[in-house]
Amino acid sequence: xxxxxxxELKDKPGQLIKTLEPISRLGGNVIGIVHKRDKITPLKKIPxxxxxxxxxxxxxxxxxxxxxxxxxxxxxxxxxxxxxxxxLLVGHIVHTDISDTINRIDSTGYAEVIDLHINMPQLNxxxxxxxxxxxxxxxxxxxxVELLKVICKEKKILVIEPINEEFS
Amino acid sequence: MIKIAIIxxxxxxxxxxxxxxxxxxxxxxxxGDYKVVAVADSKGSLIGDFDLLNAIKxxxxxxxxxxxxxxxxxxxxxxxxxxxxxxxxIETGEPGLSYIKKALKRGKNVITSNKGPLxxxxxxxxxxxxxxxxxxxxxxxxGGAMPVIKLVNNCLAGNKILSIKGILxxxxxxxxxxxxxEKMPFxxxxxxAQELKIAEADPSYDVDGIDAASKLVIVANALLGIDAxxxxxxxxxxxxxxxxxxxxxxxxGYTIRLIAEAGSNGLKVSPRLIPLQHPLAxxxxxxxxxxxxxxxxxxxxxxxxxxxxETASAIVSxxxxxxx
Numbered sequence: 001x002x003x004x005x006x007x008e009l010k011d012k013p014g015q016l017i018k019t020l021e022p023i024s025r026l027g028g029n030v031i032g033i034v035h036k037r038d039k040i041t042p043l044k045k046i047p048x049x050x051x052x053x054x055x056x057x058x059x060x061x062x063x064x065x066x067x068x069x070x071x072x073x074x075x076x077x078x079x080x081x082x083x084x085x086x087x088l089l090v091g092h093i094v095h096t097d098i099s100d101t102i103n104r105i106d107s108t109g110y111a112e113v114i115d116l117h118i119n120m121p122q123l124n125x126x127x128x129x130x131x132x133x134x135x136x137x138x139x140x141x142x143x144x145v146e147l148l149k150v151i152c153k154e155k156k157i158l159v160i161e162p163i164n165e166e167f168s
Numbered sequence: 169m170i171k172i173a174i175i176x177x178x179x180x181x182x183x184x185x186x187x188x189x190x191x192x193x194x195x196x197x198x199x200g201d202y203k204v205v206a207v208a209d210s211k212g213s214l215i216g217d218f219d220l221l222n223a224i225k226x227x228x229x230x231x232x233x234x235x236x237x238x239x240x241x242x243x244x245x246x247x248x249x250x251x252x253x254x255x256x257x258i259e260t261g262e263p264g265l266s267y268i269k270k271a272l273k274r275g276k277n278v279i280t281s282n283k284g285p286l287x288x289x290x291x292x293x294x295x296x297x298x299x300x301x302x303x304x305x306x307x308x309x310x311g312g313a314m315p316v317i318k319l320v321n322n323c324l325a326g327n328k329i330l331s332i333k334g335i336l337x338x339x340x341x342x343x344x345x346x347x348x349x350e351k352m353p354f355x356x357x358x359x360x361a362q363e364l365k366i367a368e369a370d371p372s373y374d375v376d377g378i379d380a381a382s383k384l385v386i387v388a389n390a391l392l393g394i395d396a397x398x399x400x401x402x403x404x405x406x407x408x409x410x411x412x413x414x415x416x417x418x419x420x421g422y423t424i425r426l427i428a429e430a431g432s433n434g435l436k437v438s439p440r441l442i443p444l445q446h447p448l449a450x451x452x453x454x455x456x457x458x459x460x461x462x463x464x465x466x467x468x469x470x471x472x473x474x475x476x477x478e479t480a481s482a483i484v485s486x487x488x489x490x491x492x
Contacts, residue, residue: 088424088441090409090410121410125410128412130416158404160424160441161440162422162440162442163446163448
């Protein structure tokens with residue numbers, strides 16, 4: 001998953017490498033580094049924003065390793081919603097409380113419905129919706145899709161999943 | 169001289185008999201001389217010296233004459249190879265299952281086009297063949313003429329098969345591809361398919377995904393080494409799909425097809441969204457299989473999934489595999 005980290009580094013040589021070493025050791029791939037020299041802290045440290053692609057399970061270990069080597073980790077957060085998948089729903093989508101369906105996905109905290117395209121041919125006839133879900137990582141996307149399938153089973157809505165094994 | 173008994177003398181059995189006659193000179197060069205020494209169906213049989221083309225004629229005109237029943241032939245007659253083409257029952261596997269078991273116990277090779285026995289008792293039958301030092305081949309059970317079992321076991325030998333996804337029911341594919349084009353309701357297209365004899369009068373075996381699931385069970389056992397049973401397949405059919413579903417899907421560049429899938433996530437038959445340019449976005453009654461392997465990457469095979477001569481093609485290829 002994509003992950004952004006803001007650390008505060010002393011303005012002297014060798015600081016950045018100390019930060020990069022544990023990232024590299026834990027298999028992270030650095031996507032970008034931005035030195036925010038315009039936001040120097042009162043203690044004269046420079047905030048540095050590092051974007052990395054890393055296994056989400058390794059994040060706590062990475063933060064601990066950085067702290068252990070004396071680096072101030074100011075904040076870190078996942079870049080939200082990096083993977084999406086579109087699924088087709090067929091059935092009484094509106095009458096079975098569409099907002100409840102969406103809320104239950106959104107309230108997971110790791111996935112959101114980001115697009116919904118509904119076609120309603122006639123009153124009381126089954127409607128069709130293309131629902132697009134975004135999540136913070138592949139595993140979370142898989143969980144969100146499973147949740148959607150459970151909700152749709154309750155509501156007797158047919159779920160047509162995409163063929164691709166890898167959600168991307 | 170290979171002595172062949174054909175049990176089940178409907179479309180498939182007759183198709184095989186015709187090809188065995190038609191390609192006699194060619195086949196003799198590859199497998200040596202052969203002779204059909206018995207044909208039987210549920211009502212009658214012919215054994216010993218008879219003309220095979222005449223047997224087909226008799227069957228069509230008035231049915232095979234009453235005679236030794238099929239089980240008696242399998243139990244007692246002298247033959248080397250049983251070609252078992254009886255009607256499929258995926259719940260009990262019968263009557264084919266008993267015929268196959270009996271033949272294997274006698275150490276006779278078996279070629280079958282019948283999914284039932286394999287769905288019900290795959291590992292038992294393979295084990296039985298091993299114990300008795302004979303072979304059970306079943307290319308015709310999956311995808312008709314489309315090479316699947318031998319493609320993987322011979323041409324892709326050495327590969328680990330990671331997953332398999334495909335279209336294993338031509339009737340559903342016909343209905344869905346017509347719905348895609350005509351934007352007509354399922355029931356209407358189904359009626360059209362029934363008129364064209366693409367769908368049966370009772371279409372549930374096809375449209376509820378049962379046929380595709382049976383083939384998937386065989387594929388999972390034979391190619392992925394999964395000890396799967398019919399109950400292990402999560403099945404969703406195509407009855408609930410609406411023409412509007414195609415409208416919405418196509419706006420985003422997708423169509424819908426019934427896909428059978430086996431892999432590390434289990435076995436599933438369900439309608440899926442397929443990108444329009446995907447190799448499985450096929451039209452008509454075709455079957456297709458996308459095989460994910462560790463060495464060869466993705467391999468796709470497309471072909472005719474049913475039909476008299478197509479099924480005979482698969483059976484003859486098994487015959488050559490056995491004796492060629």
